[in-house]
Amino acid sequence: QQQVKQSPQSLIVQKGGISIINCAYENTAFDYFPWYQQFPGKGPALLIAIRPDVSEKKEGRFTISFNKSAKQFSLHIMDSQPGDSATYFCAASKIANAGKSTFGDGTTLTVKP
Amino acid sequence: DAGVTQSPTHLIKTRGQQVTLRCSPKSGHDTVSWYQQALGQGPQFIFQYYEEEERQRGNFPDRFSGHQFPNYSSELNVNALLLGDSALYLCASTQAADTGELFFGEGSRLTVL
Numbered sequence: 001q002q003q004v005k006q007s008p009q010s011l012i013v014q015k016g017g018i019s020i021i022n023c024a025y026e027n028t029a030f031d032y033f034p035w036y037q038q039f040p041g042k043g044p045a046l047l048i049a050i051r052p053d054v055s056e057k058k059e060g061r062f063t064i065s066f067n068k069s070a071k072q073f074s075l076h077i078m079d080s081q082p083g084d085s086a087t088y089f090c091a092a093s094k095i096a097n098a099g100k101s102t103f104g105d106g107t108t109l110t111v112k113p
Numbered sequence: 114d115a116g117v118t119q120s121p122t123h124l125i126k127t128r129g130q131q132v133t134l135r136c137s138p139k140s141g142h143d144t145v146s147w148y149q150q151a152l153g154q155g156p157q158f159i160f161q162y163y164e165e166e167e168r169q170r171g172n173f174p175d176r177f178s179g180h181q182f183p184n185y186s187s188e189l190n191v192n193a194l195l196l197g198d199s200a201l202y203l204c205a206s207t208q209a210a211d212t213g214e215l216f217f218g219e220g221s222r223l224t225v226l
Contacts, residue, residue, distance in 0.1 A: 006155075032213060043117070043203055043217030044156065089155050098213050099146040099205065100169050103155030 003027050004092050006104025013111050019077040021107045023090035026071065030102075032095035033066065035075045038087045038106075047088070048075070051095065080111045115140055117218035119204050125224045126194050134189045134221045138206030145187040146215065147179060148203040156203055162187050163209055191223075199225045 003026045013019045025033075034049035050057045050064040050073065057064045063076040077084055087108050093101040118137045126132050138145050144163045148156035158171035162181035181187045185206075191198055201222050205215040 004155075034214070036217075041219065043205075043219045044215075045217065046214045049213060091155075095213055097169075098215055099144055099161045099207050100158050100171070101156075101215065102158070103148075105153070105155045 003102045004090060004104045006090050006107060008107060009105070010108045011110070013080045013109065015080065015082060015111055015113050017080050017111075019080045019084070019109055019111070020074060021088055021090070021109075022072065022074045023092075023104050024070075024072045025092045025102075027092070027102075028071070029094060030092040032093050032098055033064070033073050034091050034098075034101075035062075035064065036089045036091060036103075038089065044089055077109075080109075082111045082113050085109055085111050117142075117204055117206050117216050119202075119218035119221050121221055122219070123222045123224075125226060127226050128194055128196060130194050130225075131190065131192045132194060132223060134191075134202050134204075134223070135186065136189070136204030136206075136218060137186045138204075139216045142206035142208045142216070143185050144207045144209045145181060145185065146205045146207070147187070147189045148205065149173070150201040150203055150220070152200070159189070194225045196225050199223060 035047045036044035037047045038044040061078045066073045090104040091101040146161040147159040150156045160170045165181045176192045201220040203220045204218045
C-alpha cells in the first residue's frame with residue numbers, strides 16, 4: 001500500500017516558468033512533510049519542509065502549499081532554472097521519527113533553457 | 114565536517130551471494146536509517162539503528178539485516194541475493210535529539226546478476 005502518491009512522474013518547464021509537483025498522503029498521523037532534491041549519482045538532499053500547522057512555507061524560489069483537509073501538499077518552484085533539473089521526492093513522517101520516512105516515487109524535472 | 118559516507122559506491126554480485134554495505138553517519142549523528150531505492154522509484158525504508166540496536170523495520174524480509182557499531186557507523190547485510198535486490202542502497206543519518214531533516218549519503222549501487 002503506497003501511502004504517499006506523487007504526480008506528475010515527469011515535468012518539462014521552460015526557463016523562468018513555474019514548476020508544480022503534487023503529493024497526497026493517507027496516514028493522518030504524519031506531521032512532517034519534506035521535499036528532497038536528488039541529482040544523478042547523488043543522494044537526496046532536503047530542499048524545504050512543512051508542518052501541518054501552517055498552510056504555506058516559502059524559502060527563496062521554493063514554496064510548499066499544504067492542505068490538511070485534503071491530505072495534499074505541493075511544491076512550487078518559481079522562476080525555474082536549468083540548474084533545478086533534478087528528481088524531486090516528497091516524503092511524509094512523524095516529525096519525531098523522520099528516520100522512518102515514506103517517500104513518493106519522484107518527479108523528474110527538466111528545465112529547458 | 115564530513116557528511117554521510119557510504120562504501121562501496123558500486124558492486125556487482127550474483128544470485129545467492131551475500132553483500133555487506135557500510136555507512137558512516139554525519140559527524141554528531143547517532144541514528145542511522147537504511148533505504149532501498151529501486152530504479153525510477155522513491156526510497157523505501159528498510160530499518161533504523163540507534164544505540165546499536167534495530168529500532169524500527171520496514172517491510173523487508175529477514176535476508177536484510179544490519180548492525181551499528183559503538184562509533185555509530187552501520188552495516189547493511191543482504192543474504193541470498195535475488196535479482197530484485199538490485200537497487201541503490203541509501204544510508205541516512207540524524208541525531209536522535211533532533212527532529213526532521215535526514216542527511217543522505219550518495220548510496221551504494223548494487224547490481225545482482
